[in-house]
């Protein structure tokens with residue numbers, strides 16, 4: 001392809017510009033910074049060097065791209081070259097059972113198999129529909145929790161997080177779990193995730209740090225084993241239930257029980273790795289389930305919180321949404337059903353505006369190239385990483401008018417009422433990329449949009465959301481697993497009917 005370099009071009013072209021690297025010390029200082037600390041640095045480097053900059057972080061040069069057009073060129077036009085991942089770090093190797101998760105897999109047959117299974121089996125419209133009972137149940141739990149808060153003052157973050165987690169647990173392990181079991185799974189996941197900050201140290205000089213910080217490594221390994229202890233019985237139970245379903249179906253000469261919903265684990269049980277020609281092992285199933293729960297919980301609940309925060313801050317937007325919902329479901333409807341969502345374009349515009357203005361991830365997961373490649377006249381070397389500045393693209397004044405304002409109308413094509421034609425996958429053109437773009441685009445984006453629309457619509461239909469007396473909604477950001485509200489949203493809610 002045109003972007004592959006001839007040896008002649010390789011000699012002439014160089015890495016994108018950036019600050020000078022100081023061999024050992026410089027590397028080490030950058031490594032200790034999180035992406036959110038890098039963001040302002042990258043922004044000022046962009047002003048000086050243009051839309052592609054290189055930082056020398058650790059052993060690999062890291063290129064950051066803030067241009068929509070260059071992102072499109074790399075991820076859409078040359079997607080086959082720009083969709084690889086770096087070899088996993090020590091921690092990731094343990095947690096993903098040597099790359100047996102979609103996100104950490106290198107661009108190859110295993111990744112393709114796992115990703116295709118996810119999109120074909122879980123995101124198929126009929127399958128998505130089969131989880132609607134789970135969504136209704138989770139909405140019920142969330143509403144019950146919100147209603148039970150004294151004085152109608154709610155601090156939403158934990159409730160939203162728990163609700164999104166429940167949804168994914170039910171999709172992952174089947175919709176017959178009880179709340180007690182879900183709470184146990186959540187506790188296990190959270191402890192492991194909260195520890196990650198402290199365990200990151202094992203990614204640098206793993207052998208040495210494991211030796212020096214023996215107890216910490218033991219602690220990490222204990223949490224990891226604990227996850228296996230909780231997940232494996234659930235997986236085994238599903239495997240047994242699936243066998244029973246199949247033999248029952250055989251006996252009756254028909255398909256499986258109409259009440260039976262296929263879970264993510266079920267779809268993994270029969271997969272065969274194309275190169276190794278074997279089924280997935282227990283610890284690999286655990287890591288895939290863990291990825292499923294992690295990837296979709298904090299991202300979606302963070303987005304939900306940002307959106308509701310804006311609805312509290314801008315009551316006129318909330319009222320307009322309420323009116324739209326009323327015009328679709330009719331006065332007196334108990335709740336908003338999923339079928340109703342398609343007819344709510346202002347709702348969709350609000351969700352898109354939330355993802356543009358407050359993308360839960362300000363960067364994608366670092367990509368690598370399968371071979372030295374060219375982009376924007378520079379070299380992206382095979383031993384480097386390349387990342388894309390998601391938040392910057394959504395806030396670019398060249399593309400978005402008044403970018404820091406929350407204005408859902410910008411997504412309504414003709415002033416309202418019409419379906420929204422905005423393409424979140426950016427396949428023709430990238431205007432924003434909260435889910436990434438191209439072959440590594442978040443495979444859960446459709447599911448995330450459904451979850452956001454369903455919960456935003458119902459929360460606004462059931463409650464009026466207001467600021468708590470004398471408290472302003474503070475939209476400052478803070479980096480956690482995702483970019484969260486620095487001051488978690490508190491709101492005063494009253495039942496609408």
Ligand code: HEM
Pocket residue numbers: 102103104115168291292293295296297299300303359360361363364365366434435436437439440441442443444445447448
């Ligand atoms: C608002 C919610 C969400 C946001 C903002 C989001 C965003 C992202 C982003 C930016 C990436 C990285 C893309 C890249 O590397 O180029 C990603 C990857 C991924 N996401 Fe999501 N995501 C969300 C919800 C979900 C959900 C609900 C699931 C599934 C249950 C999910 C599963 C995944 C997986 C498996 C990957 C790895 C894909 C691969 O490497 O091929 N995400 N997501």
